[in-house]
Amino acid sequence: MAPYEARVRIVEPGQPYDVGLLDPALVADEWEAPRQRPHVAISSDQSPREVLRARQWGVLDFVRSDVDVAELVSRIENVHRRSKNPAKRSGEAIDGAFLTPREAEIVSLVCRGKSNAEIATLLEVSPNSIKSLIRRAYRKMGVTSRAQAVGWGLARGY
Structure with missing residues (x-):
């Protein structure tokens, strides 16, 4: 992530953040994502069940775990922009659409x-x-x- 440190930074658990990154396979079913913070899910399991599970937590984008770092940073930035614009967050025609x-x-x-x-x-x-x-x-x-x-x-x- 070093080449992207001006665009994203990793914070310690419990610290404030703008966009969370999570792997649904490592999250307990009863976990509730903080609704005031957008999240990106990253996982090798792209099954519809896993995507839907993540979407129920309010995840705004879902990427494969083998995504290259440049694409991951771009997707995180896109979610950050969308989270600041409620019309886009709800899914109006945008890149990386938020689907129900x-x-x-x-x-x-x-x-x-x-x-x-x-x-x-x-x-x-x-x-x-x-x-x-x-x-x-x-x-x-x-x-x-x-x-x-x-x-x-x-x-x-x-």
């Missing part, structure tokens, strides 16, 4: 090649609901096609 747990689940299924009809059946909702959720997720991700959505999702471990 349901949108994240649907994006992960799209990335696995599931059709809208298959997703609707799996999640026990109407195909129209799936279409609406997908359109909303596309806007947040800044994509306009299913292929772009898959590329976006795979690049972020969905």
Whole structure:
């Protein structure tokens, strides 16, 4: 992290921080993230279950543990910027979109090649609901096609 010390710094536990970094595998299920602080999850487990678990703690971004340091620093800075802008934090069209747990689940299924009809059946909702959720997720991700959505999702471990 030395080349990035002007942009990020590591603090000791219990010290104030702007953005927290956590590995969901090392966090107890009953842990509650401080809601006043945004977090980035870093993990080799990118399963939809783990992503959703982290999102329930208010994690704003989820990166693979093999991410290069430059990308990690960039993602931390993006979360920091988003946390200062409530409209962006809630997920309006921005880079590194903040998806709701349901949108994240649907994006992960799209990335696995599931059709809208298959997703609707799996999640026990109407195909129209799936279409609406997908359109909303596309806007947040800044994509306009299913292929772009898959590329976006795979690049972020969905």
